Amino acid sequence: MIKLKIVLEHSYYPNYFAIEDIIATQEKAPCKFLVNIPKLGKLNAASEEDDLKAGTSLELPVWLVQQLASGRQPLVTIDLPKSYKPAYREILKADATAVDLHKFGLYFYELGCHIAQFDNQGDVREILVHTFTTRFKQLMDLADNIGLDPSAIDKLDMLERKLFKDGNLARNLLNNWLNNSIIPMGAATMVVNHRKRKRINVE
């Protein structure tokens, strides 16, 4: 039987080597150049000039944008990727449980954490927390094997999937423990118990 390792017991936390973090920041965000950049015109497929002109709008990976947008003299301003824009936030506010978050963004929360740093009105953080807490019940039900509809797993983002996987593994260990008995005690035996109880009542 697979033992829950300590690494699993402590929930995901980003670090330098975390592949989740690397993949999440691979997503692109729209940004606008504030200054002319010599010889980087190639980045802009729409233009044939050698230099990248101030005012050019491009989509660049978030890990790169973070570097360009930070420091004393930022080279670009960053705009929110579309999943975090007001229109999409409205969809999530209306009913986050109905959303296929996997399609919204593989790493919706991870990328959101990075993006939130460029949104100091806090709308992004707010929608991240709202989405996560609203969808929790569904996640817990899936992890606990209640109302099992496996297709719902496909609609989880990668963070939710990790939580689901760890939670489901632990729940299965627990159910195994309960069932691993001469006369099982676990959930699977509800029918048996039910019949037994009826018989007792009749007697």
Next chain:
Amino acid sequence: MNPDDIEFIAENELVQVISNFNSPVIALIKGNVGPFRAGLTTHVPLWLAVNLRQRRQCKIVPPSWMNVDDLEECKTREKNLRIFTKMPSDHYIEVAKLLLDCSSDDIPQADEIRTIIKDIWDIRMAKIRNSVNSLIKNSSSFAALDNLTMFEINSMMPLVPACLSQIMRLKKPPRGLNTQSQFPSSILINTTNTTNSL
């Protein structure tokens, strides 16, 4: 921790056995057990009771709470109250499972007891799920869990603490990594006049 680890801890609980052999006191590291006199009761840790029972060297005296009447009462109370009631044993589910598995012959109405305990467990698990749901919904950073047993608390792991930790992380930037100071507010878009906001 696995359920097996919690079971391991529950095996420290003391139970009474009636041995069918004679032996002087055995001086274990944790303390003495025995003396064992055939036909007389003595207290031993659960792990020892289970082992002796499996070798057919004793009968188990069910703990005082392990009877249909007391457990039915316990179940009714659990059903009627919204809070978690105090269980007759801090390890009721593990003790019940171990004893019912190895010595159901020694326990009167063992099947009924198994059913009631399963019912109590189900009622409490449903309560836990409700509490957890509202805990997460409010993204609280604190909750009291009085009267929950270690096994029940363990049933919430790792999902509940993990989700609360994630919510805290979503609420604020992680320490050290990409802290806000790295990205001065003046470069933020999506806000009209950000220069003075921090």
Next chain:
Amino acid sequence: MDDISSEDILLEEDESEMMHLTPAQLVDRMQETWINEIRAPEILPYKYEYVECLLEHINSMEENIETLQTASLVKVVHQLEIDRFRYIIASYLRTRLEKIELHVFHILKEEDTRIEKNELPYLSDGELQFAQEYKNSIEQHFQSVLSFWPGMPPDDWKNNPVVPNLDSFVFLKSKENVEGVIIDDSDENDIVDLKEGSQVILSYSKIADLLKNDKVSLL
């Protein structure tokens, strides 16, 4: 059985406490220490005195029962008890090793700071040696792996060590009445009093000191 071992292997600072720990209390403390270590996100101070003292008990017990007949009930029972304690100690030490592997750079740095400040170390001598060797071999490995690409800033990965998430949530039980635990950093008035025996879920960072001072235990 005699407690011959207790006095010989004490650390001075714990002498007063260990003097009146019965073997039963020692066993309970060891179990609590084990659970705390499993549940805490960071490595906790190594409980040298509990591990050594319990191992002494186990060793002298094993000597005592050596002469008994293999199949004798008494021997089997003693052996069962010994196996249980060995499981706890092994799991405790293994948990610590897993943490050391996971957070080796962070742990060694903290350990250096503690030594500088003349505080007690968290690692045992063996663990410290393991941590240093583990760190060396990681550094060697990275050096050889990264050398193929000269443009790579050599210490970038070293400056970003993997750290435990001290904000992780943990379940705990209060061992005595504790007043005024802050539960939310953003609001210093958001505090809670813990009654002896009460069980709560909280962020580890809020109770790390209480845990190390033996006011609470993890569940």
